[in-house]
Amino acid sequence: MTEEKTHHPEPSYLVDTGKYKGLMAWLTSTDHKRIGLMYMYAMMVFFAVGVILGMVMRIELFWPGQQFYGPQAYNGIFTIHGIIMIFTVVIPGLAAVFGNFSMPIMIGARDVAFPRLNLFSFYLYVIGAAIALASQFMGNGPPDTGWTFYAPYSIQTHTNVVAAVFGAFVLGFSSILTGLNFIVTMHRMRAPGMTFFKMPLFPWSLYATAWIQVLATPIVGITLLMIIAERWLRIGFFDPSLGGDPVLYQHLFWIYSHPAVYIMILPAMGVITEIIPTFSQKKIFGYKAIAISSLAIALVGYFVWAHHMYTSGMSTTARWVFSLLTFLVAVPSAIKVFNWVTTMYKGSISLKPPFLFALGFIFLFMIGGMTGLSLGALATNIHVHDTAYVVAHFHYIVFGGVGFAFFAAIFYWYPKMYGRMYNFKMANWSFVFLFTGFNLLYFPQFIIGMMGMPRRYFDYLPQFTLGHQLSFFGGLLLVIGFIIMLITLFSKKGAPAPDNPWGGRTFEWRIPSPPPVENFEVMPEMAENEQPYDYK
């Protein structure tokens, strides 16, 4: 394994060396790096669709009353916006893209444990997404249930729910297989000398994520199958007219879908944990606390699902139990924020684009997290349940959190992925637009939500007009930010990237940019006294 090839460097993974060339070489590749990039391209397409749908909603909401289309169309649009953004963008999100691209390199492996299974997961992802999108155009019109498919409406509506639900089921299966692959990879393929507590923290966060993917997704799988069986066979589990219980659906749905929030945010936290020490050139503060808090979030996060259901008629006991657990899960998240900030303290900070986005993440995630606590408290929840306040809260988490971490990750690993640098000035401008636009879009929603603007409403009272109009302009700024970012990344080739442009310490910065097919010419090892973040 350790032959030296100094004179004939291995070709990069971007060069086709197999029996196929061009597109086919990508579609049949089991290389984790290529699969990661394929996920990224697919996700960008879905994200663009989701953003367009979001703007279509904002245009309709610019004035009260009907402007361009009717309420039924609005219901369909927010449903598919949710399905696309949740199931095809943020849930696979960072784990599928950067987990695939970076994680095996960071732990010193040549690939994931089951490369062919990995490609299979990617195809399941594409098929599932295609089915979910197709639900818009087949049958009796787009589903109008919201992405949550709440029973009993989801078993009564005549719209095309079954296809959308089946798409989500297939996407879930893809997510399970990715999680399975990552767990085995991290257990079996770490570099010699790299014990679990010497593993970098992005893989650590993926490890916790993978366990949630494996243990929570099957529950939603069976729930979605039940919805299909309800519609086709009238089994009646969730149909009160047959003796079923709609609240049971909410339980089953959130048993998955709340942990799913942690599937989204944990890898995001992992990326931030890589970026902060690199750009502060300082050892991460509290390595073990961060590693263990990932597991703690995964474990406690599994048992907070019913905080989505305070107003559904649950027992009082259940309400306070879940409220208590919700407050508990904030503790490990706060530990992470504390450690990031402390790592920066007295570090030698260089304000490059990835770090800028990481800072944006911390700011937005704090707002999202804090408002989450006010939602987790029983009394305030009753007041703001199902209002725009909730919409603002979870967009701060999944877009301000996961989205900004995703952008940070792209800017961080882009030189490694393509072997090229990008224009920092342009990247900074994209940050300015994205950050301003984001806050202008979602912050007013907190306010009008507290004033009583319900979520998922097509129409509203005149006093909410200003808030919605501010949001619209925020949305425009965001779109400008995306366009600047795309131009920065993909318009013209930048200067060749050095192997280690940021002075990082983890394994991926010790190999060429872009990496060769097999990642390492010499398999890396970790010395006895070496730590993953040995900055001066």
Place this chain on the structure above:
Amino acid sequence: MEHRDDIGSKLGMWIFIFTEILLFGGLFLVYAIMRSSYSTEFHQAAHHLNAFIGAINTVVLLVSSATVAMSISAVQKGNKKLAVILLLITLLCAAIFMVNKYFEWGHKIHIGLYPGSALMLTLSHGQVMFFSLYYFMTGLHMFHLVVGGIILTIAIIKVQNGSINKDRYVLLENGGLYWHLVDLIWIYLFPLLYLIT
């Protein structure tokens, strides 16, 4: 370069089994809640199930599980012929199970006991839930049995042509694990559906 890691493959299979356990776990959760709301109706409805057929199927599945486990020992000892015979017995058991189920379901559907039927609508809510659960749970279980059967058929072919052998049998082990999972679920389904009269 080929990368081979038997423990890794087995770990992967176990994790997959966890997902299957939780898949059924969701159903058992529904069962627990429905039963806590409708315990007397569940008792009445369970009278319609034939505990004798259920018991036979339990025995059949346990035997099939034992033969799979023995076939692994046989392969490890290099006894190819015995391994194939044991696996064929397993498939035979699976077939018996399916035939039994065919008659069981067939009879109920014949007398009109199936979700959405006219007879079903005359029953009490609790009984409807019981039969819905019965069909959904045993149906999903049967689907897994069929998948397990396919996996074991592939394993038989591979034992025959020697690609599963004394030094390399993790595929058979994983197939066996899947088969035991099918058995494991039945171990809970049988008392919860058939024996609560």
Place this chain on the structure above:
Amino acid sequence: MHPETVHITPYRTLAWVLITLLGLTFITITATWIDLSALTVAVALLIATVKAYIVLTYFMHLKFESSLFRVFVFMVLFIYVLVIAFTLSDYLFR
């Protein structure tokens, strides 16, 4: 690759395991003839759990795998039991 010590389960052990499982099946059926009222389900579940334990240990070979596998199985079952318990915290206290 590094050769691991292979454990081959003897046929005799597997046969005994099968006989035990069949015996437990018989017990669980006969137990339903005795009226234990509220305890019936508890007894049925207890016997099923003993059977499941035996299947996991011997047929599924957990006894001879590295302890990691046992830890995982335990963790998964533990989480699942907690899920049921928390869900019932709603249903039993309505």
